[in-house]
Amino acid sequence: MSLVINNNLMAMNAARNLSDAYGNLSTSTRRLSSGLRVGTAADDAAGLAIRELMRSEINSINQGVRNANDAISMIQTADGALQVIDEKLIRMKELAMQASTGTYNSDQRLIIDSEYQAMSSEITRIANATDFNGIYLLNGNLSGLESQHDGSGLSATGPLKVHFGTSNDSAEDYYYIKINGASASALGLGHSAADKTTNPNAGKTVSTQELAQQAMDAINDAIISKDKIRAGLGSLQNRLENTITNLQIQAENLQAAESRISDVDVANEMTQFVRNQILTQSAVAMLAQANSLPQMAMQLIGG
CATH class of the missing domain: 1.10.287 (Helix Hairpins)
Known part of the structure; x- marks a missing residue:
């Protein structure tokens, strides 16, 4: 040189x-x-793209866990209200049993019936007042078929849709919570109860001995209807808890994969x-x- x-x-x-x-x-x-191994796109362009997709999946799954936990809280709220309704139904059956015996006169049965109707009104009040985050749970708004769900408006109608997956597949990402109405009329009790086919007055009042005896069968049917609602809620809660476990495992594995690419x-x-x-x-x-x-x-x- x-x-x-x-x-x-x-x-x-x-x-x-x-x-x-x-x-x-x-x-x-x-x-x-x-x-971070991948801080900019220049470090690993393909790795950056994969990492960002994984991060979106992880964040969506974690939000799905929170959605499922919120649904569990809602179910527990409804179940707690139904437990109180259960106490009222037991008291109503006790009153019907008391009024069905012949050792009471008409005035005394009317007094018993006044408490019976008060219990009926309280059941209706509880059903209409029980809400979670502004969503009324026991007034019948969440009843119906899954196909009747409509989320196109500002307020969804029909069964409540719990979304926990990262896509929009009914088999994997969401399901519906259906809760039938638990008011006194829906359960077939009290003055506002709808007429029945076989016995239109059963469950409406215990003001006479005959009506009190008929009310006992109507109350049994109401308790069965209420227990079906609670059983459905319990099975949904168990399903949501299993869903949460699965989502947490999925998020953990995705986080490990994202770490191997990014960290x-x-x-x-x-x-x-x-x-x-x-x-x-x-x-x-x-x-x-x-x-x-x-x-x-x-x-x-x-x-």
Whole structure:
């Protein structure tokens, strides 16, 4: 190589190596300080795309877990109200049993019936007042077929749709919670009860001995109807709890996969950092030496 003044090729080579080593050192510093192997698209374009998709899945699944937990809280609210209704039905059967015996006169049965009707009104009040986050649970709004669900408006109608999956597949991502009405009229009790085919007055009142005896059968039917609602809610709660367990496992596995793509291997990156640090220091020293080499030409000129 000729000794020249205008173009210091050794300095240019040392400067290029310094730039490369310093850039690699900067990348290692960024990765170690952030903990991410893939911090920008330039690090791993395909890995970045896969990571972002996984992150969206993980966040959606975690929200699905929260949705399912909210649904469990709602079911527990409805079940708690039905438990109180159960107590009222038991008291109503006790009153019907009391009024059905012949040792009471008409005035006393009317007094018994006044409490019977008060229990009926309280059941209706509980059914109409029980809500979760503004959604009324026992007034019959959530009854009906799954096909009757309509979520196109600001307020959905029909059975309540619990969405916990990351897509919109009915077999995998959501199902419906159907709760029949539990008011006194829906259960066939009290003055507001609908007429029955076989005995239109059964369950409406205990003001006479005959009606009190008929009310006992109507109350039994009401208790069975209420228990069917509670059994359905219990099975839904168990299903939601199993769903939550499955979603948590799924999110955990996706998080592990995302970590393998995105997170930096600290031990390996620290090795690269030390290597790049040494190369940077060496390049700086060699650039300083290369910049001084053209001065040797002065010795020839001076000689």
